[in-house]
Amino acid sequence: MSTPPIISARGLSKSFRGPGGRTVEAVSDLTMDVAPGTLTAFLGPNGAGKSTSLRMLTTLLRPTGGSASVCGFDVARQPAEVRARIGYIGQKNGAGQYQRVRDELLSQGALYGLGRAETRRRVDELVEALGLGELVRRPTMKLSGGQRRRVDIALGLIPGPRLLFLDEPTTGLDPQSRAHLWEHILGLRRRYGTTLFLTTHYLDEADQFAERVMVVDRGRIIADDTASRLKSDLAGDRITLTVDAGPAAAVAAVRGAADAAGVTGTAPEADRTGEVTRVVVAVDHGERVLPALLRALERGGHTVRTAELTRPTLDDVFLRLTGRSLREEEPGVPGTGPAPEATSVGVPR
Ligand SMILES: Nc1ncnc2c1ncn2[C@@H]1O[C@H](COP(=O)(O)OP(=O)(O)O)[C@@H](O)[C@H]1O
Ligand SMILES: [Mg+2]
Numbered sequence: 287m288s289t290p291p292i293i294s295a296r297g298l299s300k301s302f303r304g305p306g307g308r309t310v311e312a313v314s315d316l317t318m319d320v321a322p323g324t325l326t327a328f329l330g331p332n333g334a335g336k337s338t339s340l341r342m343l344t345t346l347l348r349p350t351g352g353s354a355s356v357c358g359f360d361v362a363r364q365p366a367e368v369r370a371r372i373g374y375i376g377q378k379n380g381a382g383q384y385q386r387v388r389d390e391l392l393s394q395g396a397l398y399g400l401g402r403a404e405t406r407r408r409v410d411e412l413v414e415a416l417g418l419g420e421l422v423r424r425p426t427m428k429l430s431g432g433q434r435r436r437v438d439i440a441l442g443l444i445p446g447p448r449l450l451f452l453d454e455p456t457t458g459l460d461p462q463s464r465a466h467l468w469e470h471i472l473g474l475r476r477r478y479g480t481t482l483f484l485t486t487h488y489l490d491e492a493d494q495f496a497e498r499v500m501v502v503d504r505g506r507i508i509a510d511d512t513a514s515r516l517k518s519d520l521a522g523d524r525i526t527l528t529v530d531a532g533p534a535a536a537v538a539a540v541r542g543a544a545d546a547a548g549v550t551g552t553a554p555e556a557d558r559t560g561e562v563t564r565v566v567v568a569v570d571h572g573e574r575v576l577p578a579l580l581r582a583l584e585r586g587g588h589t590v591r592t593a594e595l596t597r598p599t600l601d602d603v604f605l606r607l608t609g610r611s612l613r614e615e616e617p618g619v620p621g622t623g624p625a626p627e628a629t630s631v632g633v634p635r
Pocket of ligand 2: 336337454
């Protein structure tokens, strides 16, 4: 990496004393370097250790092992320096219920020790950037979930941080609000060049928006790459064919056709659905394999009723890595995790 990393962790770990005195290894041996200006997603199921990692990097939680520096400062020894340079938007928010949005934003400026004029300038700019114009006079208790998240993000950005941590910014929002919030998050990045480090358990978000995806499971990073490389390296494509034959004959036909087409490493799996058999094969470069496979089957005198090419998802990657589906582990209720968190950190006065 040519420019120094904005986040650097070496063996960062956190264990908690759980019920009955048992030790819970919430985060084990987190080691990473994050380049400035990037958007990194920490993807993992509930309880994977995402929030604990973020809370250590934002100095809210003291590591029990390893070290980390954020914006060039050590999180354990120089927490005030770190806090002065970052924004953090926690998983839950403790909003002042009756306060109007604008007043909440203005008092955040005071918290960070900005002058009144400077605070007003920042607030006006963020109100525009985040499309909060309609909302500034409303009491915060009247906001929808998506609007509340946008206000939270504005709060985190009042001090103008170079680095913003977001813990599950879109959890619990409906798809439309999620898409809308993402537009704003990406807009901020274009406008301010803010480095974004966020957690999510939504596979599609990590896939679509993050340039780097770190898959976290049981306190450990089990994969770290771009979404597209994770998918092509770990999951591959899938071809599903329905063939006019019984399962054994259909598998033999597909295996024979794959050999004839020069496709290696296929392991067809079949299940019978009425008169036909569905055969699934895992391949690389499905777009090239599929036509060759169909031609070979036709030459062998087999009738293929349907053919489908499926690209892998990050869920396939997770399944390959852990043997479990992340999709099935998505929590229905947001915020079922441990202890509520502060909405943002900063240096008061
Ligand atoms: N304050 C705490 N005390 C005890 N256990 C905790 C505490 N905070 C988190 N944990 C445990 O650490 C693990 C990781 O939690 P967390 O970081 O919140 O996961 P995630 O954010 O990925 O859902 C879980 O098993 C959780 O129960
Ligand atoms: Mg969490």
